Amino acid sequence: MYSFRRSNPLPLLRTCLARSRRHNISVFFDYLVPTVEEKVKEMVHLLIDNCERWHSLEISNHCLEIHDLLGKVRGRVPNLKSLVIRCEPARASPLAAFEFAPQLRTVKVHDGVGRRQGIVLTHASPFFGQCHDLQTFTRLQRVPSPYADLMQKSIPIILPELRHFHGSHRDLIQRVTTPNLESFHLDMFFPIRSFYDNLLLNIRDLFIRSRCLGLSKLTLSNAVTSHILDILPLLPGLAVLMFQFSGWRDGGIEEEIFRSMFQQMTDVDEVGMLKVVPNLREFSFKVAQRHLSCILCLDGIFLDMVASRAKTLEKVEAIGTVPSDIWSSKQVSVFEGLLKDGMDISLNSLRPWDFSGGLDDSIIADHCVKDTWPRHISTLVRSP
Known part of the structure; x- marks a missing residue:
């Protein structure tokens, strides 16, 4: 139900519900007006009268009056x-209305501007206590909250059936236990170096207490610290490792962190077995380059990491600006050998990775102007 202006939409809604009475319904509710008109209340009541048929619900921009009405579906x-x-109301969350939803499998919550994340989690704790079969949870927070350290961390949240976690909610990460997690995506809206220094440490602790031995996919967006070196040894079943950045500073501390990580991923034990993520099949490193910052860490040690996994690594993808002289001729021949052996290696969506030469400055500039993140990935190849 949109907030469109119609003289009397109620009869139309009644007709639609009557004609579809044998079927479940999907409800999309978007109401931008801060106060609720009487006809809107009637429509909400009519939808609530049919809430037993709800298959999916998406609600945006609702005010407190709508929130109070939603309590009737509990x-x-x-x-x-x-x-x-x-964009839920600043002083309330509708999650409590859905505590007793036995078929609920997917929940996505997107913060509004100025949200205090602790308020939502207060409402969320009993919700999670009832939704034991939740399989996918997304909790995105647009700005870091200054209140995170004030939250109570003593209330555990156990989600035994959760398979997919996508979010950036720090205090939720500190509380939740997910023993059957298959994929984890830390998605930071704000730029690199603006997130909590110990956020990856919180993720490490989550993996330790959850014993996430079955985690097969890890994605970090705009977030990396040296704690990544503590996380990878905990994930022996990891098959897909992805890093995404909206910006990059060549020569920064992130370069050294990735070099250390590539070295860790190259190390073998006394019998020649890889020490960390031995079953990795896909590796992705994507930077939306707006200022032509070069990715210097994809140098020889990166190549050594890829070559050390020739038996298991199937796909390597890099997007960003990579200098043309970053590898020696010997290293290039190793890369070309991996390509001939069937490894899918691409730079900026070009397959195979072309080592013969770069694009001129005018082409690079043209591609850079067109670049946006994340929907349109940079098509830069490298500087000549």
């Missing part, structure tokens, strides 16, 4: 499988 949504909440 315990009456037996068929609800997907819930999306965007």
Whole structure:
């Protein structure tokens, strides 16, 4: 239900619900007006009267009056499988209305501007206590909260069936236990170096207490610290490792962190077995370059890491600006050998990785102007 202006939309809604009475329904509610008109209340009541049929619900920009009405669906949504909440009221969260939803499998919550993340988690704790079968959870926070250190960390949240976690909610990461997690995506909206220094340490602790031996995919967006060196040894089943950055500073501390990580990923034990993530099949490193900062850490030690995994690594993808002289001729021949052996290696979506030469400055500048993140990835190849 959109906040469009229609003289009397209620009869149309009644007709639609009557004609579809044998089927479950998907409800999208977007209401931008701060106060609720009487006809809107009637429509909400009508939808709530049919909440047993809800299969999915997406609600955006709702005010406190709508929030209060949603409380009536508690315990009456037996068929609800997907819930999306965007820009919820500053002083309340509708999560409590969906505590008793036995079929709920996917929940996505996107913060509004100025949200205090602790308020939502207060409402979320009993919700998680009831949704034992939740499989996918997304909790995105647009700005770091100054209140995170004030949150109570003593209340554990256990999600035994959760398979996929996507978010940046620090105090939730500190509390949750997810023993059957298959994929984890730390997605930071704000630039690199603006997140909590110990956030990756919190993720390490999450993996330790959850014993995430079955985690197969790890994605870090705009976030990397030296704690990545503590995380990788905990994930023996990791098959896909992805790094995404909206910007990059060549020569920064991140370069050294990645060099240390590549060295760690190259190290073998006394019998010649790789020490960390031995089953890795895909590696991805993407930077949306807006200022032509060069990625210097994809040098010889990166090549050594890739070559050391020739038997298991199937796909290597790099997007960004890589200097043309970053490898010696001997290293280039090693890379070319991996390509001939069938490894899928690409730079800026070019397959195979071309070592013969670069693009001129005019082409690079043209591609850079067109670049946006993350939907349109940079097509820069390298400086000549």
